[in-house]
Amino acid sequence: MNKRVAELFAGVGGFRVGLDALNSGWKTVYANQWEPGRKNQYAFDCYVRHYGDSSINSNIDINKVDKTTIPDIELLVGGFPCQDYSVAHSGAQGIEGKKGVLWWDIRDTVEAKMPPFILLENVDRLLSSPGPRQRGRDFGMILFTLNQLGYGVQWRMINAADYGFPQRRRRVFIFAYRKDTEYYRELEDLHDLKKAIKDHSVYHKxxxxxxxxxxxxxxSIDGYLDIVDFSDNFSFKFENTGIMQDSEIFTGKYESAYEGKHVLLDDIVLDSVDDEELFIDTKPGRLEKFEYLKGAKKEERTAKTGFKYYYSEGGMSFPDPLDRPGRTMLTSEHSINRSTHVIKDKQTGRLRLLDPVECERLQTFPDGWTEGMPKTARYFMMGNALVCxxxxxxGSGIDDIMERETNLKPASEIVKLNIKH
Incomplete structure (x- = not known):
């Protein structure tokens, strides 16, 4: 059985690292990574350094890619930014999505290649975006368009630390499956969406x-005149797990039942580091800045309009405790800000920032994965990556599903709906 993968918004290859670790036959046949507005394409260069420079690696704007030229695949993967997915009528051109929103490139890729399975990743706020005004609209748009293309969908907001990983990183994983698959029919035969998501989901294993x-x-995502009507009027409170089958939605809030080992910051921190610049005391004023940023505060501030108000926020642990998983790592890691990790060095007891290798370990990449690029870029790449x-x-759950798919139809045989957006 073919197990071909296309990776969009590939970054430094997190999805590929995760799937390759299964050793179950997944083969990446296409990868696209392009950082807009940057002369140096460090992420793409890193990807090529590990996987080779060949025709399957694309370093151009995904919006300019002819999606029909992507090889046939059984699985499409990718992480993409959480943005406003609103759509509007555009006269003779029909319906179009907001300019620059990368979801529509994923949607176009799906329509062009019709893979039997899709696995996507996004930030946790996607489930409630764009906010109180129309909560859940953006995630609903993803469900709506995938349903139009002939897919069922499951989602799970996963805190990596809840399942033994060294970082408290919450991300939404979206698994979609074509309606002609055995897996879709198995879930349909249950006639119970709640049972499907509790006992038969891809995440369950x-x-x-x-x-x-x-x-x-x-x-339900049914009952709307068109995609513009949906965009203007849909609102729904999605919980941290759920399923959509034939326009019907079931959602609920789950808690982890993981009982295995938990990896802590102490487990991934190096015994010693050679980079003296990591230590807080090597630059005057850094310690005081971190103490202020991470401390509790209530202070009067003045808005641009002249309005005075009080800004307050609670304190956070300083330094970061080693007996817990790390906090969510951001692209600003290593800079002087509230979110940057500061730990007590094991060898010297001095306060320091995380080493790039420790950041790679937070995301469960192999040590040295981002070597060869500037240090600031290494931090950025890991803050932008996923927990492999x-x-x-x-992927282990997808493997089990694939084993039961004995008669997958090629994309050329799948009827494509004529969707305008």
Missing amino acids: ELPIKKHLTLQKKG GVVTKI
């Missing part, structure tokens, strides 16, 4: 949850 779901809710080990766990 390696990412167990407690049987009782709270905040359970049903909904979570992909491995989800």
Whole structure:
């Protein structure tokens, strides 16, 4: 059985690292990575350094790629920015999505290649975006367009630390499957969306949850005149797990039932580091700045309009405790700000920043994965990456599903709906 993968928004290859760890036959046949507005394409260069420079590696704007030229695949993967997915009528041109929103490139790729399975990753706020005004609209748009193209969808907001990984990183993973697959039919035969998401989801094998779901809710993406009507009027409170089959939605809030080993910051921190610049005391004023940023505060501020107000925020642990998983790592890691990790060095006891290798370990990449690029770029790449080990766990569930797919139809035989957006 073919197990071909296309990776969009590939970054430094997190999805590929996660799938390769399974050793179950997944073969990446296409990867696209392009950083807009940057002369140096460090992420793409890193990808090529590990996987080779060949025709399957694309370093151009995905919006300019002819999606029909992508090889046939069984799995499409990618992480993409959380943006405003609104659409509008555009006269004779029909319906179009907001300019620059990368979801529509994923959607166009799906329409062009019709892979039987899709695995995507996004930030946790996607489930509630764009906010109170129309909560859940953006995620609903993803469900709506995938349903139009003939897919069922499952999602799970996963905190990596809840399943033994060394970082408290919450991300939404979206698994979609074509309606002609055995897996889709298996879920249809249950006639119970709640049972499907609790006992038969792709996440269930390696990412167990407690049987009782709270905040359970049903909904639908049906009954809208067109995609513009949906964009203007859909609102729904999505919980941290759920499923969509034939326009019907079931969602609920789950808790992890993981009982394995938990990896802590202490487990991934190096015994010693050679880079003296990592230590806080090598530059005057850094310690005081970090103490202020991470401390509790309530202070009067003045807005541009002249309005005075009080800004307050709670304090956070300083330095970061080594007996817990790390906090969510951001692209600003290593700069002087509230979110940057500061730890006590094991060898000297001095306060310091994380080494790039420790950042790679937070994301479960192999040590030295981002070597060869400037240090600031290494931090940025890891702050922008995903926890590869979570992909491995989800991939194990996809492997089980693939084993039961004995008669997958090629994309050329799948009827494509004429979708305008």
